[in-house]
Amino acid sequence: MTDNTTRVALVTGGSGGIGRAVVERLARDGFAVGVHYAGNKARADETVAAVTAAGGRAVAVAGDVADEHAMTDAFDAVEREFGGLDVVVNTAGIMLLSPIATLDLADLDRMHRTNIRGTFVVSQQAARRIRSGGAIINFSTSVTRLRFPAYGAYVASKAAVEGMTLILARELRGRDITVNAVAPGPTATPLFLDGKDQTTIDDLAATAPLERLGTPQDIAETVAFLAGPARWINGQTLYANGGLA
Template identity: 85%
Template sequence: MTDTPTRVALITGGSGGIGRAVAERLAQDGIAVGVHYAGNKARADETVAAITAAGGRAIPVGGDVADEHEMAAAFDAVEAEFGGLDVVVNTAGIMALSPIATMNLDDLDRMHRTNIRGTFVVSQQAARRVRAGGAIINFSTTVTRTKFPTYGGYVASKAAVEAITLVLARELRGKDITVNTVAPGPTATPLFLDGKDEATVQNLAMASPLERLGTPDDIAESVAFLAGPARWINGQVLYANGGLA
């Protein structure tokens, strides 16, 4: 009797926030994990250490998600270490908020380089490499529905992510690979909490019928579902927001 081959995942932005929760959650399911970081290797090392201390397998891999050569190298490293690739979760992203009328276009370009080009580059590599039975999971935002002011540039980048996802799901016809997007609502991460006063945070928490913010672990459960048992969900946007919208 042969052992079942280990499933392998690469998590971009896996060094903190939602990305770290996703990496640790997939490791709980026995998936070997490549923990990607852009600039903070120490945080990626902490995530790897937490996974290995719990009995899992993980390695750190660096690179700019918008650079196709650096991402090809990151994918190569994960495949060389674990023998293949089954799940790619693209949590890497940045958020710059401003009214459309006054937004700094350099901020817009920087955000779109990471969120749109980065998602495209990672999706391109994933489409070439993920094995049959695998899953590609990108990240959008519930603000594509709630349409909060000052999120115009950010929502534009995430609407593009959703479009890339839906097209790629159809382009991979016959390969037994699912492609979906998770769209979190307000989630208690440093990215979300930065710059918000307590009243704003509380108002957003109470906006959901569940009357709380989401947690990184909440979002990670959605990813684990799409990465594992949810084989009949494909080409969809999954709103993980507690009923906010």
């Protein structure tokens, strides 16, 4: 167990994509990191091993983000291992695309359970536990501005994330805890690339002034900024999208 001077982070969805990049970036900044996963223990263990091999400290914790009992256990495990909690980054989310007129409402419910209820449950635990000087960082999407067709239900869930994030920042007045959301643009992760043909991917990459897709590492840098030096940024949504919106 580390002492209480060590900065400690918990990253939900931390076993792959943006989440893994965030874990590795925070570990390089000296954080001890809880790597949360929902179903893929092997991938979470690989992430922990990568952090450990680089000289960092990490532990894998499991649970459905929308299950308050499972997340209570996950938060407890991180606190037991590292002695406290300073930063919570909630990257866990799902994206199911369809025009609103033809969306299967079961998909709507799945997204809302993970993206809205899951963010709420994680934020609730974070608000109860994070030490003074800490940060809560949730995830939205730049599509709230870009308004791509077929993203209606996903955007609805992420607009809810933005709303609860900005209110929580105000509810934590006096505790020296920042609460912000990161809204990535098109980023080269399996979540984004799945189901898209190469022409669509190339067109999206060319749209941003920087003429490329974002990388998980690009987004992780934004998170590291909010988790560390950005103490005067609070109650905001930061759009990390290369100038796309």
